[in-house]
Amino acid sequence: MLFNSLDFAVFLPLVFLFYWFVVNRNLKLQNLFVAIVSYIFYGWWELEFLLLIFISTITDYFVGIRIFSTSNYLKKRVYLGLSLFVNLGMLAYFKYANFFITNFNEAFSIFGSNFNIHSLNIILPVGISFYTFQTLSYTIDIYKNKIRPTKDFIVFSAFVSFFPQLVAGPIERAKNLLPQFKVKREFRYEKAVDGLRQILWGLFKKLVIADNCAVYVNYIFENQADLSASTLLFGAVLFTFQIYGDFSGYSDIAIGTARLFGFDLMQNFAYPLFSRDIPEFWRRWHISLTTWFRDYVYIPLIKLGGRGNFYRLRNIFILFFLTGIWHGANWTFIAWGTLNAVYFIPYLIFKNKKSHKGIVAENSNFPSLKEVYNIFISFILSVLAIILFRAQTIKEAWSFYLGMVDASLFSMPYYRGIGYSRPLLILIFVFMLIEWYGRKESHALAGLSNIKFPLMRKLIYFLIILSIGVYMWAETSDFIYFQF
Incomplete structure (x- = not known):
């Protein structure tokens, strides 16, 4: 169901x-x-x-x-x-x-x-x-x-x-x-209402963001040989939003539904697209899985002995190998996990072990230039890795990467029908604004309670419900993580 x-x-x-x-x-x-x-x-x-x-x-x-x-x-x-x-x-x-x-x-x-x-x-x-x-x-x-x-x-x-x-x-x-x-x-009325808010936001992520991104992602990945490098990058970026909207949307609906029945489930996503480095990204993405592997694999490996970067790196590679194979029986998932482990090498060698643990722009409405730069780099690295996650074979992923190494990377993305994606891009922009505004809360819509103008809150809810009503009749797809 x-x-x-x-x-x-x-x-x-x-x-x-x-x-x-x-x-x-x-x-x-x-x-x-x-x-x-x-x-x-x-x-x-x-x-x-x-x-x-x-x-x-x-x-x-x-x-x-x-x-x-x-x-x-x-x-x-x-x-x-x-x-x-x-x-x-x-x-x-x-x-x-x-x-x-x-x-x-x-x-x-x-x-x-x-x-x-x-x-x-x-x-x-x-x-x-x-x-x-x-x-x-x-x-x-x-x-x-x-x-x-x-x-x-x-x-x-x-x-x-x-x-x-x-x-x-x-x-x-x-x-x-x-x-x-x-x-x-x-x-508890307040708990049930908050659960409904989270369900609403989860449906928005899935039906409005993820399922609409899927239309363009599927076309681009299926026709990669005929498209420019910038169009391929555009497809990879949209898939990042698709899988985030799809999986975190499911988690929001699950957590919100549990709250309707008086249960509190753990937060599974903590705004990972605002991460300032890869370690922070993995502390915020699919938290229930990453903490599971941390407690039952990574910590026992540490207790086995061995100090220094070599042993830390060994443990990281084991951890991400298991993360990759957990996601599916395909070499693409193993390669995806391995690439994420490679991302940790500079961090282990040059950076402080604690990394970024606080909320981005915790005491401000806007990030600093340094934070913007770090978020951008972290996002691009995630996009490059996610290509392996989406590809059906290593050969397909490799062809996709090679297709992006071209002068056309600096051109505007284009294929017949791409113009229809403009409303989606506006929706993604609004989606990220709401996520940014609610980044200190357990889910994004909880942040709307801080808006001082009730009419504005009602308008936002109305637009979210309207957009769900418009897109719910479009072509929908199963949640991506059902295959795992």
């Missing part, structure tokens, strides 16, 4: 009304209801996929209890290994089996061996990477004595399958989300 579909527009109000007016007086019944509607939400795609979530749920429910109850260190490791085997095993099969088969065949063909192992007929379950990492963090944290397991199976089932963030995050930690299922939720 898509957030931007008519099905969800009917599903959400019905669930909301039933949740607050029928089952609200009984916490267990309320949690059971959340688990049931979450399974309905996910089963809307494929009923067979529900079995995978149930296997992950029941495995980690019992594994978590066994890890906590035994004092034998070896048994703890065995139980944790079982959780890793089941969850990562399913992920590896559904997401990477054909990737390994294809590359196995190609590797042996280089030496003249004619291996012809046929690819498997596998459909990738929506969101498997997200809920797998969410439930794994539960067993790992129990193993590390950071949390205690829950013995309420309904609560744990609701935690794993919670429908707002089930298929594309944020990847929640048990220590944050699980306790919220154990306490009675009270309806």
